[in-house]
Amino acid sequence: MAGGASSASVEAVFREEHGRLLAALVRRFGDLDLAEEAASEAVEAALAHWPVDGVPPKPGAWLMTTARRRAVDRLRRDRAYAARLALLQVDADRADPAPPPDADGELPDERLQLFFTCAHPALPAEDRVALTLRCLAGLSTPEVARAFLVPIETMAKRITRAKKKIREARIPFRVPAVDELPERVPVVLQASYSIFTEGYAASSGPSLQRLGLAEEAIRLARILRRLLPGEREVAGLLGLMLLVYARRESRSGPDGALVLLEEQDRGRWDRAMIEEGRGLVEVALSGGPPGPYGVQAAIAALHDEAVDFASTDWPQIAALYEVLHALTPSPVVALNRAVAVAMRDGPQAGLALLDALLGEPQLRGYHPYPAARAELLHRLGRNAEAAAAYAEALALAGTEPERALLRRKLHTVALKD
Known part of the structure; x- marks a missing residue:
């Protein structure tokens, strides 16, 4: 060979x-x-x-x-x-006594224990994600460092710190007991989804997406799905990832420029991935009250099912964001709900909800918030205010494709002022 x-x-x-x-x-x-x-x-x-x-x-x-x-x-x-x-x-x-080998003498699949160890609540959130990438996605420390755009030495220290915490705190390498799962599974899912989000919508850098990272997150979610087949939120998470990732080819133009959802060529969306995701949504929403990932997957499915942007079912999407906000109230969910309400009821209704979020600490430094305000202000003809909001968003945006789009929008509203 x-x-x-x-x-x-x-x-x-x-x-x-x-x-x-x-x-x-x-x-x-x-x-x-x-x-x-x-x-x-x-x-x-x-x-x-x-x-x-x-x-x-x-x-x-x-x-x-x-x-x-x-x-x-x-x-x-x-x-x-x-x-x-x-x-x-x-x-x-x-x-947790060691499980015996299976009938073929093979070691049992113990990745589930490693998932829970890497995503233990005692570890800081950034350490959980880094350790999950290192141990379960098989990325090297330099690869993990590049994923988060930090120096290799910084990431090495972060991973070492997490391992030391596991060792010194004697964090058990085991699947939690049944009564612990409701508390622990969401931590595992959050770590996996954080990896996907950073891959699909990079927080900074020259590129809009880091597809290899998003694909690793999907691979991890598939493993979780096989290992926890009875957890509906695992199905919801995998479904959400697939339904969102199905649009990857249409999110950027030939020059790498960001293409907004309303302008994307839906013929380039991955229909097989969408169908698989829709099936997982049905699993996630069956058999009991919905969880946050199931609801988000349902929202993604509605976007993917629309033949064009104009026919998107905004009333149902807005209603689902109400459900999501009740399940996991946060300023970011409230921001997305406001955008959906604006599409359903008009820009003034959405802007009122956005203005109610002014001063939220979690939205400071989060460029989608001023960008959303700018868009609604522009639609209302308040171009001077829109220009100020676009400038704020431009100063906060992390990737060059996002900054380029915001510069174009700022230029457009400035000409109308």
Whole structure:
């Protein structure tokens, strides 16, 4: 096998198996650093052996066996380290005894435990997302740093801090008990959705989207869906991601410019992805009261089902935002509700709701808020006020495509003033 082909094979296998491999190693040895080191050494061994011997029939099992041997070798060399891990492992086993292998002798899928460990409420929100990307999406520390546009050293410290917190606080590597799930599942979903949001609508940088990051988030959501098939909000989250991501090709023009929803070529939307998302919405909204992700997915489905912008069912969207605001009241949800109300009842009604949000701390520095006010002020013919709001939004926008769009809009209203 050619070296390049072999390297590509290892990378493909590792990307697919990374979360499963790391989860099993952490469950076995109780330490993320040791698990990552052993996994990395296993991949290095694969790069050395597979070009000669060929890719094994069960490459994931090969990597697992090799990684476990490397971890054991390190523990034999460092007795003090091994003793510390043994104490941690006693605590973990008391909390959640290790599950037995399945009928084929394979290790069980332990990624769910790793999801809950990385997204533990004791960790700061930014650390949860970074650790989830590092451990479950299989991104390297430099890749995670690029995703958040921070220096590699900064991200390395953030990930190290999260691992240290897990170790020192003895955060258990386990799936929470049934009575803990209502509190813990939303944290896992929030971490996954934060990754998707940063990928689909980047917070800063030269590009509007980081599609690789969004695709990793969808892959993680698919894993969660397989591991938690009875959780309707997991279905809602995956459905929401698919319904939104289906529009990715139409969000940017050939020159990278931002294309607003009302101007997008809906013929370029991914219809297969939309159909899959709609099916997940039905699951999310069946069998009990809806959750926030199910409601957001239903809103996304209404946008995707409209044949054009003019035929969008704004009354139903506005009503769903009312439901969402009751479930998760926040200024950002209130902002989106105001925009939907403006589409349903006219710009004056929407502007009144937006003006009621003036002074909200969470909206300071959030450019969609002044941008939405500017649009409604422009529609009302209040162009001087609209220009001031567009200038405010321009100063806050993070990506160059967003800034370019706001500059064009500011120029347009300035000419009308």
